[in-house]
Amino acid sequence: MKISIQILIILILSLESASSQTFNAYVTMVNGIEYRIDPRIELFNIVAMQIGHSGMTLSNIPYKQQALKRFSDYQAHPAPKVLRETWEKGWGIDDPMFFLLYLNEDFSIKEELDTDIITRGGGKEQLESLAASLKEYAEASDFYSFFNDEQKDFYEQVLFQTRYNFRSFEAVDVLENFYGKGNGKYTVMLNLISDYGNFGKIMELGGVSLFYAIISTPLASGDVPVFKPNLSTQELILHEFSHGFVNPQVNPFSDRLSGYSPLYGPIEQAMKSQAYHHWHTVVNEHVVRAAVLEMLSQELPEILVRNTLYRKEMGRQFIYIDKIREKLAGYQQNREVYPSFKDFVPELITVFDEITPDYITGRINEPLLVEMAGNKKIPKPYDFQKDSTTFFIVGTKEPDPIAQQEMHAFADEYRQMFSKDIRFLTDEEALEMDLKNHDLVLFGTVEGNLLLKKHMSNLPISISEKGVVTNRFIEGEDLQLVTSWISPYNKEKSFIVYTAQKTKNIKNFYHSMHKDQFHYWVAKDLITIDKGDYKKYWNIWMVDIFE
Incomplete structure (x- = not known):
């Protein structure tokens, strides 16, 4: 009896110890932005690799290999199976990362989880099963030690480089000067393994707006992923944080915007190929992209923005951004009338009244874009015939x-x-x-x-x-x-x-x-x-x- 009681006490203590485990905070603050390596994302990606998810980065090979080897004994754990089931229920490209943002450290789900994420993921019970299986996986595999101790030096090296690389990047000032001041907290989550997208989200907590940008990188140096504010990353962070300003202000006008839905037709194929299946989503994407081009044109030479990011957006068929930028120029020139972006949105959405068939045809058939679309390569300066031609x-x-x-x-x-x-x-x-x-x-x-x-x-x-x-x-x-x-x-x-x-x-x-x-x-x-x-x-x- 005495031995049984002792065993029971040990079991209770071990369970309490397991349930009270916490993760280290790997974070660095640079110019008002918190750059963080998040355990939920790292765990999720490890499980996703075990089901053969194809969206993993092509770089950062040693870290991926270490993770696959370290957790190979747990590939038969229920978590990979439940994750696959959830994906197959109909999760969109951004649903998994947004779901993770709504997980507490003990893997319980926050009450504020979006109903659309729940629906596409197969319902509340399915997502509760996924959260529980991730928790069990973390405890059974001792993911806590992997994250807290085994990879500590690696994570700290990533953050050290990130802190140095972003020392002159003033994204918060750029955003709040454009959209208007807000009571917000900005966090960039550094996604070390997956590379199938970058994501932005805003959450409200106690009157504070929490802006999240989840970003990946194709760059690495010495087997360490490198995050730096190149053109792509500057655009990316401003883009993802901008969704936190744009979506909450544009979404209330959804009924009015639905009247412009025929404008989706000419670009439907291009938008669906990028996972933008609904007109309202396409509106938000257009506004965000136009706003980012405006912001960066104030920080960088306009010709640089036009030759790169603008070309990219036109190549992706965001053909309405020119008209939206014209409207946004009026917003910036009349800030005494429109102190913030919120004040301007009712005027902004009238831009779709100005879209004509000729405008659409002109943008889709823009000569430079059509001319370049089929080229498989660009010649080098030595690529010319050494003859009379x-x-x-x-x-x-x-x-x-x-x-x-x-x-x-x-x-x-x-x-x-x-x-x-x-x-x-x-x-x-x-x-x-x-x-x-x-x-x-x-x-x-x-x-x-x-x-x-x-x-x-x-x-x-x-x-x-x-x-x-x-x-x-x-x-x-x-x-x-x-x-x-x-x-x-x-x-x-x-x-x-x-x-x-x-x-x-x-x-x-x-x-x-x-x-x-x-x-x-x-x-x-x-x-x-x-x-x-x-x-x-x-x-x-x-x-x-x-x-």
């Missing part, structure tokens, strides 16, 4: 006639290094010719070469007297640029550019072994300052926004 074309309108003459001499010498059969033309001569069957190699400044001036705006990078815009703004003087694109006359032919801020610097490019190895190369005195290759996002070629 290639034209070397020099500018004749350079402001410095002596520098222009020297540039002509260099271009001719450079031509002969490849082949004397290559034809040597002026820009004026070229503009009078049929160029569709020729590779074109241009020399001159944007203003000094008439052919370059005509087509430079089609390229995803730019050069001006202030600097060069690639996936960042490179300020400076005497900068040189070599880049390549498809010919505006024939997408099977090359359009190669040797240019600079000043005519005098368009020379001696043959002294650099790097100048033609990338889609774009920026230099000063032939010393590399920036380089990169174009990437294809949603059928649109542009600079790499993840670098």
Whole structure:
């Protein structure tokens, strides 16, 4: 009897110990944003890997391998099966992550869980079963030790890098200057394993708005995932937090917005391919994306935003953002009338009255987007025929006639290094010719070469007297640029550019072994300052926004 009582006491104590286990807080605060590694997300992703979920990141391999090996004995646990069942009930792409936000640390479900998430997940009992199975899995596998101790150094390294990388990123100021001040708390959850989407959510707790952005990254260095405020991540964080400002203000107008639902038709296929199956969701996405473009255009050169993020949105067929941006410009110019975004929403939604069939046709058939959509690759600067089908074309309108003459001499010498059969033309001569069957190699400044001036705006990078815009703004003087694109006359032919801020610097490019190895190369005195290759996002070629 005495032994039985002792055993009972031990069992009770062990159960109390298991139920009272807690997770370490891996968090760093940077400029008003809390960056966090969350145990619910890490546990969920480990279980998801065990059912073969295909949306895991291609990087961060050692961490994934450690997790798979560490929890291999628990693949037969009920949790993976229940998770699969829940997904198959009809969960959408963002439902799992939002469900996790509504889990307490003891895996009980908060009462505020969205009814739509419950419905799509198979009902309340199904989600309670999932939450309970995740809790049992964590306890049976001792996930607590994995998260708190075994991966502590790894998590702290991720946060250390993140804190340093985001030290100058002032997203909270940007958001609240645009939408208006709010009583909010901002948290970025760093998703270390999965890469099937990024998500934003706002929750209300005790009068405080909790803004969440759950982000992943394709980048890694030394087997450690790297989160940094490149163009993509800046857009991503502003986008996800913006949903917390936009959705609560636009949603009350759902009945009115439903009257514009025929506008969904022209873009339905593109929207459904991105998991936006309802017109009202598409409205929110358009407004958020237009707002983010406006915010970033105030923080970054407009040409940078237009050449990258705007191109991407048009490639994804968010064709109404131009009209919405026009409206938002009016909002920003009249803040005394509209102190906050909330005040402006009734006016904003009238924008859909202005959408005409001609506007829709013009955006869907935008020449640059249609022209580039089918291209499988962009030529490099060395990709041109070394024969008479290639034209070397020099500018004749350079402001410095002596520098222009020297540039002509260099271009001719450079031509002969490849082949004397290559034809040597002026820009004026070229503009009078049929160029569709020729590779074109241009020399001159944007203003000094008439052919370059005509087509430079089609390229995803730019050069001006202030600097060069690639996936960042490179300020400076005497900068040189070599880049390549498809010919505006024939997408099977090359359009190669040797240019600079000043005519005098368009020379001696043959002294650099790097100048033609990338889609774009920026230099000063032939010393590399920036380089990169174009990437294809949603059928649109542009600079790499993840670098």
